[in-house]
Amino acid sequence: MNHLPLIIKREYLTKVRNKSFIIMTFLSPLIFVGIFALVAYLSSLNNDTVRKISVLDESGLFKDEFNSSPHLQYKLLGETTLQNAKEEAEKEEVYGLLYIPKIDRLEDLSKEITFYSEDSPSLSLMGDINDLLENKVNTLKLKEAGIDSETIKNLHINISANQETFKGKETSKLGSGLKLIFGGLAGYLLFMFIIIYGNMIMRSVIEEKTSRVIEVIISSVKPRLLLLGKIFGTTLAGITQFVVWVVLILVLMTVVTSIFGIDPASATPSQQVLDNSVNGGTQQILQDVMMEINNLPITNLIIMFILFFVGGYLLYASLYASVGAAVDSETDTQQFMMPILMPLILAVYVGFFTVIDNPHGTVSQVFSYIPFTSPVVMLMRIPFGVPLWQQIISVLILFASFIAMVWFAAKIYRVGILMYGKKPTYKEIFKWLKY
Structure with missing residues (x-):
């Protein structure tokens, strides 16, 4: 067994003195950090982008619903046609055009609203827009039924059950x-x-x-x-x-x-x-x-x-x-x-x-x-x-x-x-x- 330490030492020194081992030991962290820095830099450039969305609301139901943020700005269009709104959106190179037509029944609104854009919009953006429109339409539908939506909101209670082990240690979801x-x-x-x-x-x-x-x-x-x-x-x-x-x-x-x-x-x-x-x-x-x-x-x-x-x-x-x-x-x-x-x-x-x-x-x-x-x-x-x-x-x-x-x-x-x-x-x- 006295040979074992010598063999271990030889193997260890042979590996750590190898040129490729030394190069990869110092090069790999540089590559990793370089990729991280590049991704972070590109992400920061992407986050600095301001998306501009034109909104043509012929129904007049959503004029107070679109609130701009530092990275998302809404522009409500006045009296104009859909064709003119499209041409203006393409000319100004906005991110997209949200078209809300005038309808007689709220039930038909979900089938008529259209978002126009040069390319496919992001899923997160469309999810936020759909949630905003859906909340407003549901509120209007409650009013049509004679139900006060604010009263329903006030009566709604959120439940978040506490989690605890049998030994009394608190946990969370x-x-x-x-x-x-x-x-x-x-x-x-x-x-x-x-x-x-x-x-x-x-x-x-x-x-x-x-x-x-x-x-x-x-x-x-x-x-x-x-x-x-x-x-x-x-x-x-x-x-x-x-x-x-x-x-x-x-x-x-x-x-x-x-x-x-x-x-x-x-x-x-x-x-x-x-x-x-x-x-x-x-x-x-x-x-x-x-x-x-x-x-x-x-x-x-x-x-x-x-x-x-x-x-x-x-x-x-x-x-x-x-x-x-x-x-x-x-x-x-x-x-x-x-x-x-x-x-x-x-x-x-x-x-x-x-x-x-x-x-x-x-x-x-x-x-x-x-x-x-x-x-x-x-x-x-x-x-x-x-x-x-x-x-x-x-x-x-x-x-x-x-x-x-x-x-x-x-x-x-x-x-x-x-x-x-x-x-x-x-x-x-x-x-x-x-x-």
């Missing part, structure tokens, strides 16, 4: 969404880490195998130790790169937002939604968000994230290393990649489509114990409150599976790294396990 975001982010991060750095291990094994360096190394080191050294060394290199990415992205984001005055909030999809938001409602949402974040088991999440992150990656890394040992080139790995990726893809689908509906259901619990899916599914379940004993059992199964997988992978590894010029089949690989 945003809780499930936030828990899914936290769990989903953790699971997706692990998913991407496994794919990126698992492929790095596989390519490293293939390169050493094709260059015949492995024949020299294997003469003095047991295949199992060499396999573990590659896995641990590449894992440390990956963690180093990941930490550098996080630090650089935070620094660059701070610099970009301060120097160029880019507001991250400017990248929101619809500025008009913000213009129409109510301060009281926004404050209540922020309070609910902060309350739910405080209710999350942060310490439990961090500890289990580290354990499942490490265990899940080590488990899949051993599979990637065995695949690299079994083939001669990266193009030959395709037939073996699908069985490795399928459990990961299945875990993501189970997490998003089952955990969100019933995080403590049978399906969610079963996949929380299967080692190939538990790193993703269990991480998504923990924010919803999973008993500690279940988490511990899942972690133990995961690391026990890693030890067993290393034993199997080492058998493939010790035979495969010395095989050249032949594409192995699943049947042959199965025979290697018996040697």
